[in-house]
Amino acid sequence: MSNEATLHSHQQEATHGAVAHDHGNGHEHHHEDSFISKYVFSMDHKMIAKQFLITGIIWAVIGAGFSVLFRLQLAFPDATFPFLESLLGHWAKGGHISAEAYYALVTMHGTILVFFVLTAGLSGTFSNLLIPLQVGARDMASPFMNMLSYWFFFLASLVMTASLFVQTGPASGGWTSYPPLSALGDASIGSKIGMDLWLTSMALFVVSQLLGGLNYISTILNMRTKGMSMTKMPLTIWAFFFTAILGVLSFPVLLSGFILLLFDRHAGTSFYLSDLFVAGKVLSNEGGSAILYQHLFWFLGHPEVYIIILPAMGMVSEVLAVSSRKPIFGYLAMVGSLFAIAILAFLVWAHHMFVTGLNPFLGAFFVLLTLLIAVPSAIKVFNWLTTIWKGSIRFTPASLFSIGFVSTFISGGLTGIWLGNSSIDIHLHDTYFVIAHFHIVMGVSAFFGMFAGIYHWYPKLYGRYLNGTLGYIHFWITLVGAYLIFWPMHYEGMAGMPRRYYDYSNWESFKQFVELNKFISIVVFTVFATQLLFVFNFFYSIFKGRKLTTTNPWDATTLEWTTPIRPGHGNWPGEIPEVHRWAYDYSKDGKDFIPQTVPIGPDESKH
Amino acid sequence: MDTAVTAKKKWWSGGYSPFNVSYGKLMMWYFLMSDAFTFGALLISYGTIRFMSTSWPDPNEVFRSFPGMGEAHMPLVFVSLMTFILIMSSVTMVLAVHAGHMRDRKAVVKWMAWTIVGGIAFLSCQAWEWTHLFHEGAWWGRNPFSNINGTVASTNFTNFFFTITGFHGLHVTSGVVLNIVILANVLKGTYEERGHYEMIEKVGLYWHFVDLVWVFVFTCFYLL
Ligand code: HEM
Ligand SMILES: [Cu+2]
Numbered sequence: 001m002s003n004e005a006t007l008h009s010h011q012q013e014a015t016h017g018a019v020a021h022d023h024g025n026g027h028e029h030h031h032e033d034s035f036i037s038k039y040v041f042s043m044d045h046k047m048i049a050k051q052f053l054i055t056g057i058i059w060a061v062i063g064a065g066f067s068v069l070f071r072l073q074l075a076f077p078d079a080t081f082p083f084l085e086s087l088l089g090h091w092a093k094g095g096h097i098s099a100e101a102y103y104a105l106v107t108m109h110g111t112i113l114v115f116f117v118l119t120a121g122l123s124g125t126f127s128n129l130l131i132p133l134q135v136g137a138r139d140m141a142s143p144f145m146n147m148l149s150y151w152f153f154f155l156a157s158l159v160m161t162a163s164l165f166v167q168t169g170p171a172s173g174g175w176t177s178y179p180p181l182s183a184l185g186d187a188s189i190g191s192k193i194g195m196d197l198w199l200t201s202m203a204l205f206v207v208s209q210l211l212g213g214l215n216y217i218s219t220i221l222n223m224r225t226k227g228m229s230m231t232k233m234p235l236t237i238w239a240f241f242f243t244a245i246l247g248v249l250s251f252p253v254l255l256s257g258f259i260l261l262l263f264d265r266h267a268g269t270s271f272y273l274s275d276l277f278v279a280g281k282v283l284s285n286e287g288g289s290a291i292l293y294q295h296l297f298w299f300l301g302h303p304e305v306y307i308i309i310l311p312a313m314g315m316v317s318e319v320l321a322v323s324s325r326k327p328i329f330g331y332l333a334m335v336g337s338l339f340a341i342a343i344l345a346f347l348v349w350a351h352h353m354f355v356t357g358l359n360p361f362l363g364a365f366f367v368l369l370t371l372l373i374a375v376p377s378a379i380k381v382f383n384w385l386t387t388i389w390k391g392s393i394r395f396t397p398a399s400l401f402s403i404g405f406v407s408t409f410i411s412g413g414l415t416g417i418w419l420g421n422s423s424i425d426i427h428l429h430d431t432y433f434v435i436a437h438f439h440i441v442m443g444v445s446a447f448f449g450m451f452a453g454i455y456h457w458y459p460k461l462y463g464r465y466l467n468g469t470l471g472y473i474h475f476w477i478t479l480v481g482a483y484l485i486f487w488p489m490h491y492e493g494m495a496g497m498p499r500r501y502y503d504y505s506n507w508e509s510f511k512q513f514v515e516l517n518k519f520i521s522i523v524v525f526t527v528f529a530t531q532l533l534f535v536f537n538f539f540y541s542i543f544k545g546r547k548l549t550t551t552n553p554w555d556a557t558t559l560e561w562t563t564p565i566r567p568g569h570g571n572w573p574g575e576i577p578e579v580h581r582w583a584y585d586y587s588k589d590g591k592d593f594i595p596q597t598v599p600i601g602p603d604e605s606k607h
Numbered sequence: 608m609d610t611a612v613t614a615k616k617k618w619w620s621g622g623y624s625p626f627n628v629s630y631g632k633l634m635m636w637y638f639l640m641s642d643a644f645t646f647g648a649l650l651i652s653y654g655t656i657r658f659m660s661t662s663w664p665d666p667n668e669v670f671r672s673f674p675g676m677g678e679a680h681m682p683l684v685f686v687s688l689m690t691f692i693l694i695m696s697s698v699t700m701v702l703a704v705h706a707g708h709m710r711d712r713k714a715v716v717k718w719m720a721w722t723i724v725g726g727i728a729f730l731s732c733q734a735w736e737w738t739h740l741f742h743e744g745a746w747w748g749r750n751p752f753s754n755i756n757g758t759v760a761s762t763n764f765t766n767f768f769f770t771i772t773g774f775h776g777l778h779v780t781s782g783v784v785l786n787i788v789i790l791a792n793v794l795k796g797t798y799e800e801r802g803h804y805e806m807i808e809k810v811g812l813y814w815h816f817v818d819l820v821w822v823f824v825f826t827c828f829y830l831l
Contacts, residue, residue, distance in 0.1 A: 135621075141630035141631075141633075142630065142634070215634070217637055218630040218634045221624065221630075221633060222629075224622070227620060227622070229617070230619055248637055250644070252641045252644040253644050253647075256649045259770070259774070263747060263766065268762075269748050270762055270763060271767075286761040287656065287659075287762070292656065299648070
């Protein structure tokens with residue numbers, strides 16, 4: 001590929017292991033790509049994006065598949081399914097999932113989807129793909145570290161996969177892994193080697209996030225093309241920027257928490273342990289605090305939910321503007337609210353801990369700060385709605401998923417306000433209401449953002465389109481299904497149905513929900529099958545999808561569409577284009593759209 | 608940046624780094640911020656547990672020994688020496704960076720070598736202190752020292768001490784390794800060829816950071 005030759009000099013320097021470089025004293029040389037360097041240990045950000053995406057898709061199928069299995073248990077607690085025994089062996093003796101297996105499935109479902117799919121698969125994919133393309137850079141600041149970032153994620157994946165196959169099973173104390181359960185191997189079989197593998201995998205994952213995040217930040221700050229001032233950047237880039245900062249500052253705290261947990265598990269320390277009985281025996285641990293872990297965990301945990309949602313917000317902003325052929329409404333307010341969310345994200349973590357015995361006086365401050373997040377969130381929602389208001393919307397699958405995102409973000413955000421009030425949370429904490437809240441606002445919304453991104457940028461990834469009809473089917477079933485699954489859970493939660501129970505049919509108070517649980521599960525199976533349809537569409541279209549004939553299929557203004565249909569390593573065959581305007585000149589002065597590379601005309605109106 | 612820098616340059620409008628630093632240095636700064644959070648989390652955890660406890664061992668009693676001085680009561684003398692060594696190694700690092708700016712290769716070699724010596728000396732001191740405490744019966748999960756008010760202490764005093772100073776020691780160790788690699792490159796002439804000694808600045812940033820963290824660790828464990 002001749003484009004390869006235009007690769008900027010920093011590429012080579014980074015390959016040679018050095019970090020420092022000067023722009024401009026380039027020594028370009030041709031090199032043939034082997035299969036390994038092109039598809040496996042690739043340093044091209046576009047290939048790394050695909051690696052993140054496909055790994056993410058595989059994890060998504062596994063993680064969602066786990067939810068199918070445990071929803072089977074919740075819907076039919078008394079039935080037996082012989083196929084489960086062939087699948088899970090002694091974990092489902094006689095075709096009935098054991099309690100231990102149920103907890104392991106729930107834990108792995110949460111861990112995989114939160115970290116591996118919605119963090120690595122979402123932000124990893126699109127930060128990698130879009131940052132260099134949209135700021136006008138040949139690649140990431142350090143392509144080598146970028147490659148490492150993927151391979152640390154891969155290692156984390158391997159370790160997590162291995163944990164699924166150890167004899168005592170994977171971690172099973174919930175995705176939050178609270179001690180003392182997670183600290184004491186004798187407390188449950190899921191707290192044995194599975195827990196160590198979980199911690200190891202997560203530590204590798206943190207390394208991957210840091211390598212990626214440092215790269216994203218320095219690329220956005222340092223590598224913007226001429227004319228691309230910060231306020232000319234598309235909102236996607238702003239979103240990835242804040243996401244990376246959140247990650248770089250919060251994941252280390254999680255790592256510290258894990259280090260202490262590992263010592264508690266293996267070195268006889270009592271950081272998190274005090275006054276414990278296990279199996280009737282008194283433990284000697286004194287002086288630790290289990291709540292300390294929760295503080296450390298949620299100091300990451302809350303920013304983490306925004307690490308998941310910000311990239312989705314960015315992509316939705318972009319897709320909504322493109323598909324309604326209108327400039328984004330309130331660009332600076334959008335940036336400002338991203339900023340406000342990023343700051344507040346660090347100041348609200350204790351809203352997950354209202355019922356831990358947290359001082360109510362302290363709790364009051366966390367209530368206030370938590371409810372404050374509603375302000376920037378509402379600004380964003382308002383701006384999305386005004387952006388599509390009276391637009392001539394092109395209802396592509398990407399734009400439908402973006403609109404779906406706005407809908408679910410509203411529904412889920414509203415229930416957040418309930419939970420953010422500590423007095424209401426005393427009743428709702430650890431019930432299905434919380435499950436409903438965060439699945440709608442985070443799970444479904446982030447997936448919608450991700451789908452919007454995939455449908456929209458698939459042509460850039462593979463030079464082909466995804467099948468539109470399958471896309472519409474995918475959207476409508478997923479949207480309706482998601483509401484049918486999670487809406488009823490609010491009622492279950494308000495009725496006091498706790499989360500993380502193996503079998504509700506033993507409780508008189510929850511018998512009323514037997515049929516509802518069945519209904520939810522059946523919708524789950526349908527929605528899961530629909531996602532498989534999408535996965536099929538994804539892989540089929542790589543080879544058989546309709547080919548792109550134009551470089552700019554959506555008539556968008558941003559830089560990625562000024563590259564060739566299948567850009568080589570280095571993105572632009574010639575010079576990197578210069579940028580003259582913001583990314584949202586749609587329907588301006590009688591023109592449908594004006595790309596960022598077009599200079600401002602003499603009698604152009606202001607936006 | 609080899610573009611001429613004029614007063615009217617619009618730093619943020621793309622095409623060059625807004626802070627006029629290479630991406631490598633920028634990454635180092637952000638990495639240090641993130642590492643500060645790692646240490647911050649550990650130290651705050653320590654503080655939390657300590658304030659939850661009714662009493663705590665007295666550092667003047669625990670850290671009272673000096674190599675070769677037997678039972679002499681010399682509170683905090685040894686750790687002061689360690690701290691002095693580490694701070695001196697920061698000074699030599701500053702001199703190395705300065706020599707790098709002057710592109711004075713000989714001086715870079717000299718000051719980097721001293722920095723490495725300082726780092727290794729610090730680590731050796733730490734090794735002695737750990738061994739000494741170990742022989743007194745202290746380790747993760749074991750605490751022979753009683754509280755200042757005479758009651759039996761929980762093990763968290765030693766737990767945190769070994770975890771946090773160990774984590775810091777790991778940072779110093781990787782700093783020493785980095786410094787050695789860079790020194791080797793200086794000797795090979797890598798940076799002479801490259802035309803600048805920015806790598807020294809980057810490891811310098813890291814080294815100063817590790818020193819700074821020690822000041823906090825020192826304060827939290829030995830002084831308070
Ligand atoms: C107005 C905005 C929001 C408010 C006030 C809010 C408030 C809360 C509160 C108070 C809880 C704790 C409930 C409990 O455990 O008792 C919670 C849980 C949660 N929220 Fe939100 N939230 C908001 C938006 C979001 C967003 C945007 C996301 C993700 C993108 C999110 C993700 C989560 C998750 C994952 C949990 C549950 C974690 C768990 O316990 O496993 N929330 N939310
Ligand atoms: Cu939260």
